[in-house]
Amino acid sequence: MTRVSTTVEGIAASSCAARDAASPNAPRAGSDEELMRFFQDGNAEAFASLYGRYKKPIFVFLLRQCKSPSAAGDLTQDTFTRVVRSAGGFRHGARFSTWLYTIARNVAVDAARKQKHRDHRSLDQPVRPDGPALAEKISGADPQPDRLTTSKRLQKDLEKAIAALPEDQREVFLMREYAGLPFREIAQIVDVREGTVKSRMRYALESLRQQLCDYADYARTLS
Amino acid sequence: MTDPCRAFEEQLLDLIYDELVEADAKALHMHAASCHHCRTALEEALMVRRLASQLPGDDPPKSIDDVVLSEASRWAELQKESVARAGADVPLPFAPGSRGRPQKKRLWVPAFAAAALAASVAVVSIVLVRDAEQMSANESPAPDRVAMESKREPAPPDRFSSSPASSSESTSFSKAPNAPAQMDRLDEEAPAETPEAPAAGSRLRASARAPAKDAASGSRPEGLSKKKPERSGLTKQKEAASSAPLKLERKSKAKTENHFAKSPPASRGVETSGAARARTAPPRPDPPVTFEEASRAYDRGDCQTAIRGFAPWADTGRVDPQKAQRALLGLARCESRRGRCSRAVLWYSRLLERSPSHPSRPSLLWEAAMCERKLGRVEIAKKYLQELTVFPAWKKRAEQQLRQLDD
Numbered sequence: 001m002t003r004v005s006t007t008v009e010g011i012a013a014s015s016c017a018a019r020d021a022a023s024p025n026a027p028r029a030g031s032d033e034e035l036m037r038f039f040q041d042g043n044a045e046a047f048a049s050l051y052g053r054y055k056k057p058i059f060v061f062l063l064r065q066c067k068s069p070s071a072a073g074d075l076t077q078d079t080f081t082r083v084v085r086s087a088g089g090f091r092h093g094a095r096f097s098t099w100l101y102t103i104a105r106n107v108a109v110d111a112a113r114k115q116k117h118r119d120h121r122s123l124d125q126p127v128r129p130d131g132p133a134l135a136e137k138i139s140g141a142d143p144q145p146d147r148l149t150t151s152k153r154l155q156k157d158l159e160k161a162i163a164a165l166p167e168d169q170r171e172v173f174l175m176r177e178y179a180g181l182p183f184r185e186i187a188q189i190v191d192v193r194e195g196t197v198k199s200r201m202r203y204a205l206e207s208l209r210q211q212l213c214d215y216a217d218y219a220r221t222l223s
Numbered sequence: 224m225t226d227p228c229r230a231f232e233e234q235l236l237d238l239i240y241d242e243l244v245e246a247d248a249k250a251l252h253m254h255a256a257s258c259h260h261c262r263t264a265l266e267e268a269l270m271v272r273r274l275a276s277q278l279p280g281d282d283p284p285k286s287i288d289d290v291v292l293s294e295a296s297r298w299a300e301l302q303k304e305s306v307a308r309a310g311a312d313v314p315l316p317f318a319p320g321s322r323g324r325p326q327k328k329r330l331w332v333p334a335f336a337a338a339a340l341a342a343s344v345a346v347v348s349i350v351l352v353r354d355a356e357q358m359s360a361n362e363s364p365a366p367d368r369v370a371m372e373s374k375r376e377p378a379p380p381d382r383f384s385s386s387p388a389s390s391s392e393s394t395s396f397s398k399a400p401n402a403p404a405q406m407d408r409l410d411e412e413a414p415a416e417t418p419e420a421p422a423a424g425s426r427l428r429a430s431a432r433a434p435a436k437d438a439a440s441g442s443r444p445e446g447l448s449k450k451k452p453e454r455s456g457l458t459k460q461k462e463a464a465s466s467a468p469l470k471l472e473r474k475s476k477a478k479t480e481n482h483f484a485k486s487p488p489a490s491r492g493v494e495t496s497g498a499a500r501a502r503t504a505p506p507r508p509d510p511p512v513t514f515e516e517a518s519r520a521y522d523r524g525d526c527q528t529a530i531r532g533f534a535p536w537a538d539t540g541r542v543d544p545q546k547a548q549r550a551l552l553g554l555a556r557c558e559s560r561r562g563r564c565s566r567a568v569l570w571y572s573r574l575l576e577r578s579p580s581h582p583s584r585p586s587l588l589w590e591a592a593m594c595e596r597k598l599g600r601v602e603i604a605k606k607y608l609q610e611l612t613v614f615p616a617w618k619k620r621a622e623q624q625l626r627q628l629d630d
Contacts, residue, residue, distance in 0.1 A: 042303035047295040059283035077287040084294045208271050219270040
C-alpha cells in the first residue's frame, strides 16, 4: 500500500506493517492486484495477506462511519466476505483498493439505511426534548474531564468532530486521511468528480479546524 | 488574491497529502514562505492533519478473522476444483498471463439451463391448470359450494362485486385485480372513522393480496374463472365503500378475520378435482404474529410485522391492560413511522384516552400533535400541545410549536 501517506501515523502505517507480517506461504512480492490474481487462482494465502493489509483500515473506516465497534466488526466481516464471494468479478485493470473501498462504502451505506429504519425509540422510553445530544453525551458525560490528559481529550473531541461531519465529507476525509487513498481514487469510489472530492475535503478540514482550534498549541508540540 | 495565492489554494490539498511532484511542491513551499496568508492556510491544514493522526487505530475483533479466512479458503478450494474439472487442455482461469473472466463465462451455462427449465415448467403448469379448469367446469359443484350458492339469490354477473359486504370471500376475491386501488382508498378514508380501521384495513389488504398473487401466477381460482366480475360492479363497490367507510370497515373486519380460517371459495371449487387442487393450491396465508414477535419486530424496525402482531391486542384492555397499552403505542408509532398519520392519530388518541397516566404521556402528546399537524388539523394539534405545556420539560418546546402553529 504505497499510497498510504507516510506523514500520518497510526492506522495507515499499521496496515503497511500488517503486510510484512503476512503469512510466510503467501506470495510476498507484488501488489494488491497480483495477490488478488493469486487468490483467483485458488491461493487462499494470498487473500490472507490482502486481508492482513486491509482489515484494520477498513475496520477504522467503517467504525468512523457507523460509530459502533461491534457494528463495525460485523460490517468489516461483511465487506471481506463480499470481497471473497465476488473475487471472480475483480477486473485486473482496476485497483484493488478502489474496489475494496467501494464495497466497504456500499456495505456502510446499506447498514446506515437499515439503521435509519430501525432507529426508533423503545416502547418504554419517553422522549426528552431538552436532553443532551448523543454527541454531547459522549464527550460531556465524563464526570472529571480535567483528569484526562490532553491527548485523551483530543481523541474524544476528534472522534466527536469527525462524527459530526456531514456523511459525504466524512467518508472523503476518512478515505484520504486514514486509508491514504488519493483523491482521484476516492472520486472513483464515491462516483463524483475529483474537484467535488477536494471541495468536500476542504469543508471537512475547515470544520475540523474550527472544532479543534483549542488544540492548536498541542498540535505544535506534535510536529 | 493574487494568482500565485489562488494556485496555492487550489493545490493546498495535494500539497499536504503529498500528491504533487517534488518541483511543484517546492514551488508552493517557496510561495508560502513569502506569503503570510498562504503560510497560515498551510499551517492550519497541517495542524488538522497532525491532530487527526492522534486518533488511535482501533483493532477489529479477532473473531472475524476465522470467518473471513475460512470463507476465503472455501472459495479458493472451489476455484481449484473448478480448475481441475476444466481439464488440462482447457486454459487455467486467471493463470498468470491469461486474460478474461472464465468464471463468468462458465456461469452462463447453468444460468441459461435454469432459465430454460423455468420456462418449460411454466408452460407445463399453464397447460395443466387449463386442463384442471376444464375438468372442474364439467364436473358438478362441491356440496359446500352448492350450499353457498343456494344461500345467494340469483344475481347478475357483477353480483360478487356489487356489495362490499355480501361475503368476505366475494369481497376479497372478486376485487383481486383492483385490490391495490381499494387498499389505497381504505388507507386514507377508513381510519378517519374508527381506530379499528387500520387493523381491518391491513387484514383486508392481506386478503386482497392473496388472490392477486393467484391471478399473477396464472393459477387463477375457479371462482374467478367462472364468474368474472364486471368493471361496473367494481366501480359500484368502490362508491359504496367510499360513501360508507364505517360500514365497510366493520363488515370487512368481521369477514376478513375469518378469511384465513375458512378456505376461500376458489379452493372449495377446486376440491372437485384433487389433482387440480394440488396444483392450484391457494397461497399460504401469513402466519400469525405473537405479541412477543411483534415486540421484537418493532425493535428491529419491521413495522409491518409489528402492526400485524399488535393489532389483535389493541382491544384487550380489560384482559391485559399492559399489553394493550404497549400494542397501542407500537401501532401508533409504527403507523407514524410509515407515514400513515391518519391511522397513527387514531391509535394515539385511543391510548391517551385510555391511559391518562401513561409514563410516556408527554411524548405521546407531542407525537400525536405532530401527526395532527401533518394532517393539517391544527386545532387538534394545538389541544395536544396545550396539554403538553403542563409538563415542565416540554413546556418550552410545546409553546414554541404553538407559536409556530398560530403563525
